[in-house]
Amino acid sequence: MKNEAICGLDIGTTKTCAVVAVEGPNGLEIIGFGEAPSLGMRKGVVIDLDETIKSIEAATEKAERMAGVHIADAYVAVTGEHIRSTNNRAVVAVVSDDREVGNADVDRVIEASKIINLPADRQIIHAIPRYFTVDGQEGIDDPVGMAGGRLEVDTHIVTGGTSFLTNVLKCVHRAGLEATGLIFGPLASAASTLLPEERQVGVVLLDIGGGTTDIAVYSGGSALYTATIPVGGNILTNDVSLGLKTTLAEAEEIKQRHGSAGGTESGAGYAVRTLDGRATREVAAEQLRAIVVPRVLETFRMARAKIVENVPRDLVLGEVVLTGGGALLPGIEPLAEEVFGLPVRVGLPNAVIGGLTDALRAPQYATAIGLVLFGPDGGERFPKSRAGVSWLGRLRRWLKDFWN
Numbered sequence: 001m002k003n004e005a006i007c008g009l010d011i012g013t014t015k016t017c018a019v020v021a022v023e024g025p026n027g028l029e030i031i032g033f034g035e036a037p038s039l040g041m042r043k044g045v046v047i048d049l050d051e052t053i054k055s056i057e058a059a060t061e062k063a064e065r066m067a068g069v070h071i072a073d074a075y076v077a078v079t080g081e082h083i084r085s086t087n088n089r090a091v092v093a094v095v096s097d098d099r100e101v102g103n104a105d106v107d108r109v110i111e112a113s114k115i116i117n118l119p120a121d122r123q124i125i126h127a128i129p130r131y132f133t134v135d136g137q138e139g140i141d142d143p144v145g146m147a148g149g150r151l152e153v154d155t156h157i158v159t160g161g162t163s164f165l166t167n168v169l170k171c172v173h174r175a176g177l178e179a180t181g182l183i184f185g186p187l188a189s190a191a192s193t194l195l196p197e198e199r200q201v202g203v204v205l206l207d208i209g210g211g212t213t214d215i216a217v218y219s220g221g222s223a224l225y226t227a228t229i230p231v232g233g234n235i236l237t238n239d240v241s242l243g244l245k246t247t248l249a250e251a252e253e254i255k256q257r258h259g260s261a262g263g264t265e266s267g268a269g270y271a272v273r274t275l276d277g278r279a280t281r282e283v284a285a286e287q288l289r290a291i292v293v294p295r296v297l298e299t300f301r302m303a304r305a306k307i308v309e310n311v312p313r314d315l316v317l318g319e320v321v322l323t324g325g326g327a328l329l330p331g332i333e334p335l336a337e338e339v340f341g342l343p344v345r346v347g348l349p350n351a352v353i354g355g356l357t358d359a360l361r362a363p364q365y366a367t368a369i370g371l372v373l374f375g376p377d378g379g380e381r382f383p384k385s386r387a388g389v390s391w392l393g394r395l396r397r398w399l400k401d402f403w404n
């Protein structure tokens with residue numbers, strides 16, 4: 001069992017989560033979960049190595065104890081403003097004598113798609129095939145075995161700043177484990193929250209964390225745009241604290257209890273503790289709403305602007321799915337509807353995976369749970385047995401290069 005354990009590590013801005021899963025008789029099953037506060041992260045990037053190492057150690061230790069296995073390596077989620085995405089296309093000639101597309105051709109064409117103009121301080125994190133084209137026939141999921149002379153691929157490429165990624169790897173390494181691979185957070189969140197039909201029709205996934213809001217847009221079954229904006233739930237807590245002149249802890253509680261729906265409650269107010277904590281002051285519900293609503297709308301508008309700028313104009317999108325802890329804000333759905341003009345739902349990690357307790361079916365765990373689903377495949381478009389391995393091989397090589 002030990003060797004088969006698949007682990008995920010999500011080092012978020014507010015909390016670090018470790019997940020252990022194993023392939024059981026009924027598919028993947030979660031057997032361990034651990035969570036610890038993150039004190040060394042800001043807006044998705046490491047700002048304090050020691051604190052981050054401590055968080056990783058605490059979370060993995062809990063998960064190990066629950067699972068009864070030792071965690072030696074894990075898929076690690078990354079995010080932050082340094083991450084960029086682009087789409088690329090490459091073409092190769094099919095080399096075999098019988099002109100039949102083989103695994104080697106697929107690997108070669110994906111490799112070729114990774115040849116992009118990349119500054120020296122950036123690394124490719126993902127090159128996810130969106131679809132293949134064989135002799136001009138577009139939209140092929142798995143071209144292996146098909147007859148053809150010319151193989152093309154359209155890939156979604158995600159890159160990150162080398163030093164930001166190295167800092168994450170350093171913390172993981174010093175906490176006593178190795179990264180099996182790095183995964184851009186929203187791709188993992190999407191794996192645990194989105195339905196295949198949603199990805200097919202067209203969907204926007206927003207993972208609203210503490211420090212960042214991560215975006216993934218899917219259409220035709222695969223991701224075509226991913227991004228992150230450096231605004232999350234923490235800034236909202238800050239706004240509430242400043243606006244209501246109270247502590248961050250009190251602001252957090254008020255935000256979680258009343259959220260943006262504040263103004264709709266028959267005018268009742270809240271007792272808010274003053275900064276020194278010695279007295280309480282009555283605050284009108286409308287006052288909270290006036291603080292929360294503009295910030296949430298602004299965050300959604302920023303996300304929408306990025307999407308409008310970067311996805312084709314004629315792309316049809318059917319829905320917005322909100323996840324991450326920020327999606328728990330009471331009354332958030334209508335605000336997203338107002339900005340995107342699309343139906344909105346809150347996405348919980350509900351993917352087909354065993355061992356999902358009710359406590360884990362919460363949006364703040366979407367990334368961590370998605371890691372063990374997305375990690376082994378390296379992308380929903382990779383057929384499991386074959387390309388997954390080569391993807392891993394490439395990543396291992398890439399990670400090794402990091403250390404040399």
Ligand SMILES: Nc1ncnc2c1ncn2[C@@H]1O[C@H](COP(=O)(O)OP(=O)(O)OP(=O)(O)O)[C@@H](O)[C@H]1O
Nearest residue numbers: 012013014015209210211212233234325326328329
């Ligand atoms: N009930 C709630 N109402 C409103 N906001 C909430 C609620 N519960 C949690 N949050 C917010 O969710 C945020 C944390 O979300 P999450 O755990 O997904 O972040 P993270 O993964 O640690 O951070 P990031 O993804 O930005 O690195 C915090 O800002 C917190 O205030």
Ligand SMILES: [Mg+2]
Nearest residue numbers: 012209324367
């Ligand atoms: Mg997160």
